[in-house]
Amino acid sequence: NVADSTATADSTKNEFAGAISQPLINSRYSADPSAHVFEGKIFVYPSHDYDAGMPENDNGDHFAMKDYYVYSMDSVGGKVTEYPMALTVEDVPWASKQMWAPDAAYKNGKYYFYFPARDKEGIFRIGAAVSDKPQGPFKAQPQPIKNSFSMDPAVFTDTDGQSYMYFGGIWGGQLQKWASGKFDPKGSATDLEQDDKPALLPKIAKMDGTMLEFAEEPKDVQILDEKGQLLKGGDHDRRFFEAAWLHKYNGKYYLSYSTGDTHLICYAIGDNPYGPFTYQGVILKPVIGWTSHHSIVEFKGKWYLFYHDTQVSGGKTHLRNVKVTELKYDADGKIITIDPYAN
Ligand code: FUB
Numbered sequence: 001n002v003a004d005s006t007a008t009a010d011s012t013k014n015e016f017a018g019a020i021s022q023p024l025i026n027s028r029y030s031a032d033p034s035a036h037v038f039e040g041k042i043f044v045y046p047s048h049d050y051d052a053g054m055p056e057n058d059n060g061d062h063f064a065m066k067d068y069y070v071y072s073m074d075s076v077g078g079k080v081t082e083y084p085m086a087l088t089v090e091d092v093p094w095a096s097k098q099m100w101a102p103d104a105a106y107k108n109g110k111y112y113f114y115f116p117a118r119d120k121e122g123i124f125r126i127g128a129a130v131s132d133k134p135q136g137p138f139k140a141q142p143q144p145i146k147n148s149f150s151m152d153p154a155v156f157t158d159t160d161g162q163s164y165m166y167f168g169g170i171w172g173g174q175l176q177k178w179a180s181g182k183f184d185p186k187g188s189a190t191d192l193e194q195d196d197k198p199a200l201l202p203k204i205a206k207m208d209g210t211m212l213e214f215a216e217e218p219k220d221v222q223i224l225d226e227k228g229q230l231l232k233g234g235d236h237d238r239r240f241f242e243a244a245w246l247h248k249y250n251g252k253y254y255l256s257y258s259t260g261d262t263h264l265i266c267y268a269i270g271d272n273p274y275g276p277f278t279y280q281g282v283i284l285k286p287v288i289g290w291t292s293h294h295s296i297v298e299f300k301g302k303w304y305l306f307y308h309d310t311q312v313s314g315g316k317t318h319l320r321n322v323k324v325t326e327l328k329y330d331a332d333g334k335i336i337t338i339d340p341y342a343n
Helices: 002-006
Strands: 031-038 041-047 071-073 080-082 095-097 103-107 110-119 124-131 154-157 163-167 203-206 242-249 252-258 265-270 277-284 295-299 302-309 321-327
Touching: 031 103, 031 295, 031 302, 031 321, 041 103, 041 302, 103 154, 154 242, 163 242, 242 295, 252 277, 277 302
Parallel strands: none
Antiparallel strands: 031 041, 041 071, 071 080, 095 110, 103 110, 110 124, 154 163, 163 203, 242 252, 252 265, 265 277, 295 302, 302 321
């Protein structure tokens, strides 16, 4: 069971000795990095982990984050700049806690920051905030995005300028509680509990011209196996769990995501932003720490995988640190699997 073997670092060994890359940020804990190229630099929008003393559980209560910091770098491997706090839960009128994995986008001279948080009723929603600068500070909208739910927003802007939000996550991310279309507080704590039926899917919604609201009702993003069948709930090595990300390579759309309890970042390819997407393989093998969350960005002709592990905290699952490594494709456009501890 991968879950058991990767949950924590073994303090008797230096399990990070073979790490292929070193933490980008040591001043604070950071996780869930969403990277974008703005103003000729890479900007990274991570979660800001801290130790709130919450017990570790399957609901993710130990991920009790309350604010965000943004980072930039002129080159991969160069100096990383940290900016003043970009957003705090205290400045979001609708939010109560758990500022989880964020993302950002640019349109018409403004920068948009997207973040999940629990509302005052404890239901995850997705908020939008605006700034004139990529690093913020961002001013949050008074209400969450209408019809948004669950967590892990990722906004992809296609080459025609249209932006789409991908979102959702099971277990603590509550996606399974929306299976009927309405939030069911008594719904399963994990997934649909139907291993032989199609798994829950990430959601997509086109953004409207303001970038602050959806232009349509969210739809399922289908992920198919090699036979064209939807991946099943019991297929824990391949089915969607959380952390959707979309990038485009050679005209194809690559949907990548975390498999959660099997700790893989894997991907599927489609012909348009809505999919369907067909499963292709693993991008990143398990990191040390329970969660895995990534983004993929092109910068100066190379592709990079931003991801996290728990090296700075010595393996504490809720105290993570962002890393980056080069991502390569083969001649057929397949992503070459990365082992984070292969050195
Ligand atoms: O950081 C909190 C949650 O952990 C994220 O939203 C998930 O993707 C996982 O990394």
